[in-house]
Amino acid sequence: DTGVSQNPRHKITKRGQNVTFRCDPISEHNRLYWYRQTLGQGPEFLTYFQNEAQLEKSRLLSDRFSAERPKGSFSTLEIQRTEQGDSAMYLCASSWDRARRELFFGEGSRLTVL
């Protein structure tokens, strides 16, 4: 069990560019979540998948954001036309949808928009 893996760990980009983050969940987990965290705040929910189906999206997820989980395994989060306000830590988590439903997080991908 290698845990939840996120790439890249750090991304610096210029305003207006597109960025993509990847998350590989724990292999037996069928739920995958994306959260965003800014300095001094707790993580805020963005969206989650059960298998390949995107079941819920937060109002925080503007139309510049898109997430996919095409085969029910890894997921990508793309931000188009980045803005300085998008600078944050993007966290991915996974869980099983039965029993304890404990969430396990990755190390996060830190985005800095200049």
Add this chain to the structure above:
Amino acid sequence: KQEVTQIPAALSVPEGENLVLNCSFTDSAIYNLQWFRQDPGKGLTSLLLIQSSQREQTSGRLNASLDKSSGRSTLYIAASQPGDSATYLCAAPDTGTASKLTFGTGTRLQVTL
């Protein structure tokens, strides 16, 4: 909509002290509650998960309690060590869900020598 509050926002204690971190939540119809630890610039590490049917859960020097009726949870850390210095986050599921979590803003703990 679930709201989670953590008190205090920051805490500094000398090594060896026992301490309690507090978490309150507004919707008591929760499936479970999780406590996490976060080191600076890092992701979240799950410490303890308490199911709604449980009143407490223990792992090593950590003990978490849950009182659904009052909307409170506490994290007790015994015999604190400098390595315990981190931010501790409490998270409760949103109303009507079992997994989508709402987080508090955390308690930043510093354990001094």
